[in-house]
Each structure stands twice: as structure tokens, then as C-alpha cells.
Amino acid sequence: MNSIRSSQCFECETGTYKEVSVNYYSQLSDGRGCVTKNVTISRCDSCGAEIFDSKASQLIENNIKRLFPDYYECSRTKRTEG
Numbered sequence: 001m002n003s004i005r006s007s008q009c010f011e012c013e014t015g016t017y018k019e020v021s022v023n024y025y026s027q028l029s030d031g032r033g034c035v036t037k038n039v040t041i042s043r044c045d046s047c048g049a050e051i052f053d054s055k056a057s058q059l060i061e062n063n064i065k066r067l068f069p070d071y072y073e074c075s076r077t078k079r080t081e082g
């Protein structure tokens with residue numbers, strides 16, 4: 001394991017990550033879209049690479065579940081024929 005400072009960008013290795021609050025757009029696999037507001041992510045100030053921590057991912061997932069309660073249900077029960 002390398003001990004990389006969490007603030008240094010993995011992509012360009014010159015920029016540093018800054019916490020930014022964004023409205024994150026998720027494209028669901030069935031074509032619908034879901035916007036999660038005020039998601040705090042880390043974005044590189046040099047190349048723009050974005051990192052979602054587990055908290056941000058959870059926030060987005062919960063928002064999708066709340067707005068589209070049938071979505072996960074749907075993908076769980078959907079089976080391919082045959």
C-alpha cells in the first residue's frame with residue numbers, strides 16, 4: 001500500500017482535491033435521470049477529476065431510492081427470459 005496524501009490528485013498528480021458541493025445527475029439504466037442536490041465531493045483543482053466518498057455515494061443512492069422507489073425493486077426482480 002502506498003501512503004498517498006488524500007489531497008493529492010491521483011489523475012494528474014499535480015492538483016489537489018477540494019471539497020465542492022454539486023448537484024449530481026445520475027442516469028438510471030432505464031433512461032430516467034435523477035438529480036441529487038448538494039452532494040459534497042472532492043474535485044481536483046487542476047484536471048477536474050472527481051472523487052465520491054462513501055458518504056456521497058450513499059447520499060446519491062438514498063436519493064434514487066427515495067425518488068424512484070420502484071427502481072431497485074425493478075432491477076432486483078427483473079429476469080431475462082429463458
Ligand SMILES: [Zn+2]
Nearest residue numbers: 009012044047
Ligand atoms: Zn488532477
